Amino acid sequence: MNQQDIIDFINQCDSPKIKYAFTDIDGVLRGKIIHRQKFLDGLTDGFGFCDVVWGWDSSDTPYDNGQTTGWHSGYPDAAVRIDIATFRQLPWEDNMPFFLADFSAPKGKTTVAACPRSLLKRIAAQSQDMGFHAEFAQEFEWFNFRETPNSLQQKNFQHLEPLTPGMFGYSILRPSLESAFYHDLFDLLAQFDVPLEGLHTETGPGVYEAAIMHDEVIRAADKAALFKTGVKEIAYRHGVVATFMAKWNAALPGCSGHIHQSLWNKEQTKNLFFDASKADRMSELMRQYIAGQLYCLPHITPMFAPTINSYKRLVEGAWAPTTITWSVDNRTTALRILNHNEAYTRVEHRVSGADTNPYLAIAASLASGLYGIRHQLSLDIPASEGNGYADKRNGILPTNLDEATRAMANSPVAAELFGTEFVDHFTRTRDWEWRQYLRQVSDWELKRYFEII
Structure with a gap:
């Protein structure tokens, strides 16, 4: 389906709702439901999505070592575009239309270093x-x-x-x-x-x-x-x-x-x-x-x-x-x-x-x-x-x-x-994950040390 086909389908669809999503760095699918009209407007103008999705972990805890976004940047909206080629319907949600989205590169950048799908698209283009x-x-x-x-x-x-x-x-x-x-x-x-x-x-x-x-x-x-x-x-x-x-x-x-x-x-x-x-x-x-x-x-x-x-x-x-x-x-x-x-x-x-x-x-x-x-x-x-x-x-x-x-x-x-930007962002998130683990006291430690030591 080309863009006009998608527009015609959405206009004729019984549901006024469209769901779109993308994965964060951990592979968690993040997204939202939007109204039909917002979707149609966004095909031309794009959307804004809070870039905290690149600044927190899988439990929604903000990184303390992030450079891509953070308290220092105020977590602004980042530009998002829906990829109409990913159109499908959710059969377990009354066939609600569904799309995947990509983050658009900010001015002066060719890619969004934190966006996993954008990274794969770049590698696929090399192939x-x-x-x-x-x-x-x-x-x-x-x-x-x-x-x-x-x-x-x-x-x-x-x-x-x-x-x-x-x-x-x-x-x-x-x-x-x-x-x-x-x-x-x-x-x-x-x-x-x-x-x-x-x-x-x-x-x-x-x-x-x-x-x-x-x-x-x-x-x-x-x-x-x-x-x-x-x-x-x-x-x-x-x-x-x-x-x-x-x-x-x-x-x-x-x-x-x-x-x-x-x-x-x-x-x-x-x-x-x-x-x-x-x-x-x-x-x-x-x-x-x-x-x-x-x-x-x-x-x-x-x-x-x-x-x-x-x-x-x-x-x-x-x-x-x-x-x-x-x-x-x-x-x-x-x-x-x-x-x-x-x-x-x-x-x-x-x-x-x-x-x-x-x-x-x-x-x-x-x-x-x-x-x-x-x-x-x-x-x-x-x-x-x-x-x-x-x-x-x-x-x-x-x-x-x-x-x-x-x-x-x-x-x-x-x-x-x-690229250095992706490696820097990704390894910072993994370092954060490791440090969260080190702060915890496990059941194994309690059983091992609580009484005998």
Whole structure:
């Protein structure tokens, strides 16, 4: 639909309300409902949106170290433009029209350093300029609980009731207990233009996994960002709370957000990662892409593991990688290569967790792969054989957010990939997150030290 089609649809729509949104740096979908007339006026003039969304954390607490905005700037409105290409309707809200928005760069700037979607658009443009069509998809695991937001608070997030009990990974039986919820996820997300390739249970009580249909890289990130909030809203309507925490319980598996990716020619007729003439069917371009991702990974880990909790997932033997490794169809390495045939040849980035901001994780994947191509890096790291956790030849991943953030803040590689403004803003937010964690007294500390010390 072009702009005039959108205008005609909105004018004829029964609902006078339009919802629009964008993700903040943590991937939280922020937005509002506006009147039809304000939407139509804004297509020409744009909108203003309080830039505090770049100046506070996921719990709405203002940063004390922000430069992008803050008390020093008075939190003014920033210019926002709706991207009409993202038009869809919310099937669980009477088909209310919905759009994603971008923040417009202020005078003297070419980009909004804090805007994740703007960052991805810049990286995607680099890919296009190099002659590539980037095809991506993200898949997510998440836990579901028979709770409400109120009950979570009343229980202090303890002794929660999972949607279903027991370890029933890939079970056909278990989803039949909650078939209305299960089918609503698949059907309503499809109507929301976030179609799923597959949906199944994973190992753990009440845990599901969904793979989103692959698409052009920006549309793929849009769908991934909308998926997470869409799942939560659908869950609410079934008396369920969904969590995308990377590791909500130390005794259970974590939740991944694996990123599948490939580069095609601009006509989308040839997968440039596939080479049937090679014994391993991997093109030289694919090898350079993998080399770039492995080289850049320790410089940009917070974009794949952005929270304190992320690093509780990245432990040995927990279905998440800990080493800078790659291999063909091996679920213990950071990068898993799938290349049985051209149509489905791709790289699966397994470091990324379910707690990621999809725009940032996908931007990091694409930018680091393109880095390898631009610099013609050789894939000198041999493929891991067997247990990737034991293959430490190329190093290990950072073990906490502070370590990872310091590495990124001081990295010329990160600055080359994303620009100094973004790196400065993002690492300041991660430093803030770490400092909030250090101020807390955990249940573990109380149990460990309260009486005996």
